[in-house]
Amino acid sequence: MGNCLQSVGCFTCLPKNTNIRPSFPAVCFVWQIAMIILFGVFIRYDAESDAHWPQYKKSHNITSDSENDFYFRYPSFQDVHVMIFVGFGFLMTFLKRYSFGAVGFNFLIAAFGIQWALLMQGWFHSLDYTDGKIKIGVENLINADFCVAGCLIAYGAVLGKVSPVQLLVMTLFGVTLYAVEEFIIISILHAQDAGGSMIIHTFGAYYGLAISWVLYRPNLDQCKRLQGSVYHSDVFAMVGTLFLWMFWPSFNSATVYHGDGQHRAAINTYLSLAASVLTTMAISSLFQKKGKLDMVHIQNATLAGGVAVGTAAEFMLMPYGSLIVGFFCGIISTLGYIYITPFLEKRLKIQDTCGIHNLHAMPGVIGGIVGAISAAAATEHVYSSEGLINTFQFEGPIQNRVPTVQGGYQAAAMCVALVFGIGGGILVGIILKLPIWGDPADDGCFDDEVYWELPEDEESIPPVLEYNNHMTNKHRDMSQSSFSVEQS
Amino acid sequence: MGNCLQSVGCFTCLPKNTNIRPSFPAVCFVWQIAMIILFGVFIRYDAESDAHWPQYKKSHNITSDSENDFYFRYPSFQDVHVMIFVGFGFLMTFLKRYSFGAVGFNFLIAAFGIQWALLMQGWFHSLDYTDGKIKIGVENLINADFCVAGCLIAYGAVLGKVSPVQLLVMTLFGVTLYAVEEFIIISILHAQDAGGSMIIHTFGAYYGLAISWVLYRPNLDQCKRLQGSVYHSDVFAMVGTLFLWMFWPSFNSATVYHGDGQHRAAINTYLSLAASVLTTMAISSLFQKKGKLDMVHIQNATLAGGVAVGTAAEFMLMPYGSLIVGFFCGIISTLGYIYITPFLEKRLKIQDTCGIHNLHAMPGVIGGIVGAISAAAATEHVYSSEGLINTFQFEGPIQNRVPTVQGGYQAAAMCVALVFGIGGGILVGIILKLPIWGDPADDGCFDDEVYWELPEDEESIPPVLEYNNHMTNKHRDMSQSSFSVEQS
């Protein structure tokens, strides 16, 4: 049994300083104060959330409060919000002893990230040049949640292996990179990406994978003790999976233009996800002995259809088109868990705790390709001329763009997402490799003990070796008490 | 101790072939491909989700995108979606060792069922005769979720006793039967059933009970090992209960006509459910020694009010009327768990894992009766003439129908639901009895081990082998193992 406690002489298992007391509170305070100052200087309410709305309504001939964007967007916003905090958070609780870190640090990243995203995205997209202020409304809140989603995807790759300070640094840079990448894709290339297959998933996944590659831990596989799940942690993870799955139609439609676009995006996503479930279950059963299903696949690959239909969600993909996308992504994603994750770890030195390569990277790239092809194939017959303009926003600077050209720009957008993800990830990974962030030693990975006060009497984690009597935590405890029983 | 391992010679405990490798992936693939082909041939977007919506708006004098049905229905749709996937899924996680199967197979059934339901219901209700295509929008998605609810109710009766292949077969036929039954009730009888007391609950429950009757396992009671709950599995089940309870007002109002009908359906359901909670708790306490509450009742019977107010939800039932319905259904449903479930099992040979007879069958029938009576008693004074037409859709072919006649048609609808449920269930049960589906032997029932790869180190399930008769619980266990370690 190659076991971490036996290799106690090796470098990686030397106890590391994981005390985050000076650094973590300091970073939280300083950054939160910085947010307050920047918000004070830059951020104000937009026309629809400002008390001047009654005048605005009159001056814009709006007859009803139901035309306030709040009523078009808020239900979708709340669904997206649930995905970010409960969906991503609980999806990562599957590890037997990292549920606090999964749901707690997810909470931390998201709460900081949305503030910084409001600023970064605001400067690029919502700056009112008349007074130099960023004007925010419900759509900005959705976009901030989207932006944070990219960082949470990246968290999936390094789950259990980094300190909360590292996560905050990763989020700071992640949001910044995202905002620039998004600006290039949306405002310069004028590509469409309603559900963020490229902007969110491809970027986020490669950002996380590149960081994980730089932070490679060669001896991690000797510390398998905490890398699996237990029965109830898998059930908790299904809470995350299901809230992501159910609300994904809201995610992909949340910022689409009002009316048929938003409606269609929800339908396409609903269908693509349904198809993913069946093919995920099929492949999972096909590749396990006796046809047994693997919870890891069900928790993750069932969502691949939602990722892959992100870019094209608002297009006239047709219901069967959505099913086809979900069909193939369920297969590819599940096969990824079976073959590609081990390959990445062994050959490419990429340790991907949650398998984000299978759930976000590959389906994200497929989503970008589907988007490019379906944009290039758009016709006036299918969309109507007005529909074509609405859907692809062929107006203003790109009013003469045609679908085939749009397809090219969509493909270019994919490249931008990849470059920002991989390049940014390597850069940030190098920063995170500095020995100042309080990250855990190899045998502290995947263990809540390192950063959390744990309840004293604990359940069910079998001690690694009972004769090992320098164990320090709760496991220690339990074996101890059985000792005494015998001695008496 | 009559124990399954002791009766190992009996037929039912002979190991069965539960290998679903050739069959399960094959069924998933073939059916999903069939869905893609059928969707390709038949399904398109409806006017409100098609890119031609701007023209449609103009031609129909619709001034605002907020009139798109998406904005009336989507929030309710999402609530219903949560009920289907999290509500039903987690409600069934109460068994100590069948949470994966509960939430995972629920996911499978629903994901396949909604696709097939879009087709089946589409042919009956949304076929555009000009081009032979089914046109879908958000209301179709809600109806597909409704249809699947019927099959998930049926799953509750056979939970833990069937294979996933059997579940898929059950869903295929269940959705088909549902669509025909719904067509007869809605389009031929012109009965009202907003929340589906008859169409969904009565049908689904008797469908499941009939199947369970045909699949009766006479020696199942000798294998009680896994039939109960553990503490945390009961808490997980409360996640299901509460999401069902909270969103039931959305369920019953989701497809009601816009305006007062939808508003009233939500209020009636909210009230009926509240009353159910109090009477459930009262009866649960009254019939247990020392007045202790039973989690099984709280998890289930508190929902009976929502089932029973389904048909009449949009009627002018009056707030006190809703309370009365909830009052009695909480009582009846809880008494069902105490007296009727054991009776059904012993006398009628119906094994009903989740007690769907108490939660869906009885309250469903009561709901149908309440609907028939309150329809027959409707007056112009209470509804206004326009309100009467709106509520009962006395227009087109039934424009001369009067409330008393409507009451008769409502009663007829109940009979249709019963006939389809019982008849269909027996038929499908016979099919499922064929020895080709990979269903578990009696001692593999209620055990995730059969169809799932389980995490290696596990919590708290008492070992199968009884010859070790001084083991007391897992902790004991662990100290046992440390014993051996030290002794060696």
Added chain:
Amino acid sequence: MGNCLQSVGCFTCLPKNTNIRPSFPAVCFVWQIAMIILFGVFIRYDAESDAHWPQYKKSHNITSDSENDFYFRYPSFQDVHVMIFVGFGFLMTFLKRYSFGAVGFNFLIAAFGIQWALLMQGWFHSLDYTDGKIKIGVENLINADFCVAGCLIAYGAVLGKVSPVQLLVMTLFGVTLYAVEEFIIISILHAQDAGGSMIIHTFGAYYGLAISWVLYRPNLDQCKRLQGSVYHSDVFAMVGTLFLWMFWPSFNSATVYHGDGQHRAAINTYLSLAASVLTTMAISSLFQKKGKLDMVHIQNATLAGGVAVGTAAEFMLMPYGSLIVGFFCGIISTLGYIYITPFLEKRLKIQDTCGIHNLHAMPGVIGGIVGAISAAAATEHVYSSEGLINTFQFEGPIQNRVPTVQGGYQAAAMCVALVFGIGGGILVGIILKLPIWGDPADDGCFDDEVYWELPEDEESIPPVLEYNNHMTNKHRDMSQSSFSVEQS
């Protein structure tokens, strides 16, 4: 080891009669029947949920069903509903062995409370003087949920220490007091309190704390056995935390006037909550050895920002103002858990199971003060004259009121909330001290065993005494071990 079993001779550990069989079912039945009668006499649908809506629409020149209040309010209502039942319920599941009581009694209180609140609030606010009936619509449902929130907050202080009958009594009086207090604050003082910092949180918290003070149990600290959490109960509590956190923007905006007010309230709450998360984490880490985070803080103090921004949510607080409120409340609330809760228990004899003083009382008072100051500082420049009238409802009897005066009324409202909370709590506490309610002895506190049938084979509660080695399960365990103690 100061242990309850050793102090078995003391008064408080004498077995108490916790049999609630005659009383609990009786109270449930009688009160539910009373509700039905009162609803029958008093409650009807309002104009927007009555079948006469088509006429009402015509007579009020409403052109679209999307103007029905249902479509403005229902999504927020459902979010609030989730907070009440899942949010509050699961937040309290953190105790290792009181999850059934947490989520089950929360369910009971809320289901009874909303009915009684519809009546009490109805008499004060929705009485139609033409026919003496209370007319209810979706806004009444939201307000009933709000009212119940006050009682659930109070439940947090006495969690695990009272019987369900006591909880029902507490709810009956709590709702009554709330309705009067609300009437004084809203209709007499014309103070604003959109998210209920004063009406809900300050009142509810002091109501609960006063009750807990009267019901002080001096020997409770000798029974620490069940007062902590276990790993998975903490994860369950995070389900509650996150649903509260995510939907708080809906809570604070749910009853705000349509349009910009509702929009702004959501934005302010979103931001305040985000800031709370960072400062909570910072303080939690700063005050623990090695900088480890404490789950109790993360579960609770992260929500303080939502409480504190309640009153001022709809004001032009500005995004940075919201961040500042959240910033300080995260700090204060976390420090409360570290320093004030132990102080309250030791010095003031207030045992506050969930720490509601830190999460609701202090942030509630801060929220009232923020509201008073920001109301007093309101200017026409910031709000526009029409916006000022909309926001503060300077119309009818208070059409000449100015912001500075409004600030004074806001402060007066805070005093009303405090007086009702403390005074009402002492009164109700005295009633609950009567020895007729079936409350548990000290060593039955925090134990589901007292009021619930528990599953037989149980997880993970360490046996009280290790030398007892023929224990078979926990129940066995406990009786066994108390036996042996006495015998020894």
